[in-house]
Amino acid sequence: MGMWLPVHNEEWDGDVPLGFDRAPSPHRDAEKGTLTFKGNTLPWLVGRYEVRYHHDVDKPEDVNFTTVRESLKRIVPLCLDEDPSLIPLSCKPTKKLSQDGDFPLHTSDTPSNSGILEAESELDHEGRDPDDFSFWSERQAKRICSAIKQIFDVEYAPEVIVADANLTTLANRILVSKEILSSGP
Numbered sequence: 001m002g003m004w005l006p007v008h009n010e011e012w013d014g015d016v017p018l019g020f021d022r023a024p025s026p027h028r029d030a031e032k033g034t035l036t037f038k039g040n041t042l043p044w045l046v047g048r049y050e051v052r053y054h055h056d057v058d059k060p061e062d063v064n065f066t067t068v069r070e071s072l073k074r075i076v077p078l079c080l081d082e083d084p085s086l087i088p089l090s091c092k093p094t095k096k097l098s099q100d101g102d103f104p105l106h107t108s109d110t111p112s113n114s115g116i117l118e119a120e121s122e123l124d125h126e127g128r129d130p131d132d133f134s135f136w137s138e139r140q141a142k143r144i145c146s147a148i149k150q151i152f153d154v155e156y157a158p159e160v161i162v163a164d165a166n167l168t169t170l171a172n173r174i175l176v177s178k179e180i181l182s183s184g185p
Contacts, residue, residue, distance in 0.1 A: 003043060005035050007053075057150045063178060069171040071151055076133055076167065079143035086140075088167055089130035131167035138162075154178060 006012040043049055058074075060067035077087040084092070135141055141158035148170075149155050154177045164170045 003037070003041050005037060005041055007033070007035070057147065059151050063152065063175070065171055065175060068152070068174050069167055072167045072171055075147040075151070076144060079147060080133060080135070080140050083136070086134045086136065088133045089128070090167060129166060129168075131169075133165050133167070135162060135165070148174065152178065154181070 011018055058071070060071055073088075073091050077091045080086040138158050141161040144161045145156050145158055148161075152174050154174055156173075160173070161170070164173060
């Protein structure tokens with residue numbers, strides 16, 4: 001009914017998004033702010049109303065190991081409440097794993113896995129894979145499932161996410177799933 005407001009007004013022209021080529025709002029990561037509903041954005045009838053916050057997800061244009069893993073590096077920490085004890089070390093900005101801040105990548109030798117890449121295993125000082133992550137609740141795994149469904153259109157049970165609990169493993173699972181789903185009957 002048109003009764004909505006964008007959180008980042010400079011990214012919209014009325015109901016039309018201006019696209020990703022514009023500079024992001026300087027307040028994009030603000031933890032609080034104010035939106036004022038007025039004029040046609042207000043319901044002018046007496047009643048009880050619900051205010052909702054809807055978000056969008058960035059879908060990579062090209063689905064490959066690097067873009068899938070980068071997407072996971074953004075969403076997994078958010079789904080894990082950005083708890084430093086749970087998120088992968090590879091997602092922490094203070095930890096540099098190589099000169100470019102990412103794992104060195106190489107292609108798999110297996111022809112059936114063409115296009116699937118692997119991150120070379122670099123263990124931290126405690127012997128942990130930097131792509132490993134943990135959970136406090138099933139709700140966190142469900143959030144990751146939901147984000148994967150929205151971004152990659154692949155549906156997993158939370159138990160699958162808990163069993164993988166590794167960015168590289170999960171990225172490869174998504175790629176294999178997409179490959180199987182696209183081959184069809």
